[in-house]
Amino acid sequence: MNILNYKLDTTNELLTSRIGLITLAHTIQVLDLSKTIDQHFPALGSNCALKASTFINTLVLSQHEGGECLDDVVHIAKDKALRLVTNQQVPTPQAIGTWLRRLGKDNQGIKALRKANKTLLKATLNNCKNITLDIDASEVIANKADAQWTYKGNKSYMPMVGHIAQTGQIVATDFRAGNVSPNTDNLGFIKTCQDALPKGTNIKKLRIDAAGYQASIIDYCLENDIEFSIRAKMCQSLKDILVDKDNQWQPLVDKKGKAIDGQATFRMRHFMGDEGKVFDLIVQRSVVTGQVELDLGLDLNLNSNNNTQAPEQITTGPYIYKTPTN
Structure with missing residues (x-):
């Protein structure tokens, strides 16, 4: 074994262990995602207020970094090297919480997120006109007071999630309490996913577990020429x-x-x-x-x-x- 000669030395340069987030930040920039977000999300009303893209970009970076709660955004705030490269402002957890609660009124945030996601899907799907939709419930274990017991024995939420098989992107979600049956209104959710797709893109194939074994879903697929499993x-x-x-x-x-x-x-x-x-x-x-x-x-x-x-x-x-x- 030949070991190359090397020397150890100290440095005053900024270092980061989150170098992988730079790729994500670059993708956000290339897609011009911040502009899309700010177009669809309501402004806070003050010229000095942070834009919606600042909050969402921070949450996206935090989730990819492994954050599990709002307080975990401080990991990004304290990483000077990462902030220098990404040029990303990081609001405090308290500010993010206030912003999220404000968006919760009249489902403003959900409506804006659907519009922004449709724009993003249009950019990434390119010329793909027919997609395969996978839908399934996803358990989110929570310690909140209003969390309900699920069939898995946890206090959780059980949102229904629709994915595009070709790209892995989420088309739409239906946030549900943990005690809501997974087979509840799945036909309505399939239609929601179709509405969430860009114009000219359609669901051509559907894959779903036993929660989709319903006559209404089967009839809908056959009537709309949707292949299914x-x-x-x-x-x-x-x-x-x-x-x-x-x-x-x-x-x-x-x-x-x-x-x-x-x-x-x-x-x-x-x-x-x-x-x-x-x-x-x-x-x-x-x-x-x-x-x-x-x-x-x-x-x-x-x-x-x-x-x-x-x-x-x-x-x-x-x-x-x-x-x-x-």
Whole structure:
């Protein structure tokens, strides 16, 4: 091993351990995000007041730095080297809190944020006209007095979040209390996501977990030519159908066309309700050691009739055989 000659010395130069935030600050500058924010957010009414972009840019930098509360913005305020490079003013936590409470009146902040985000999406999506929408609930654990218990056993909030699969960007959010069921008004949220997209950009594909297994969502997708992949909960009616179709199971194959040992798949036409539209239901079953009885709470995989399937949705059907292990 050859170690290069080096010397240790002291320096009076400013140093920072948050050099990665410079890339983020540069991105904010290139996108001219500050101008977009100030165009859509209400001014404070005083020429001496800080602009909305100063508050939001500070919060963005703080979150990427790992901040968990408003007080953590002092990490950026005390980093002289970072502030010198980014040329970023940093308001105090108290000032940010006051600003956020003011924006909360009449949902001013939410309305302004949606407009600013639509402008940002237009710049980053470029010529992408059709997007894949992923929606899911995201738990935010909180110690606030109004936080409610979630099904995960925490006092939290449970906002619904819509992401663009191609870019990972958030299209829209629906802030919800922790005790609100994840399947509440998901069709309305899908429509909100469509409205939040730039003009000329549409939802072409939808991926959602069992919270989206609703006739209204399936009908909406089929009526609007949206491909979809949705998980469905096992129920007695589906179990009865699958038992009758036992001889129609096919081996599940991998990307190379080779059958996967212990796994099979089955496809059938299905509908929900008395007047529901017909779609393809795809079930996968696996032989797994350890289980001795059937679990009817397992997930199925629901796909549109164009055979689009999310690769991460590996699901199981009613025939799950497990043997006890020592």
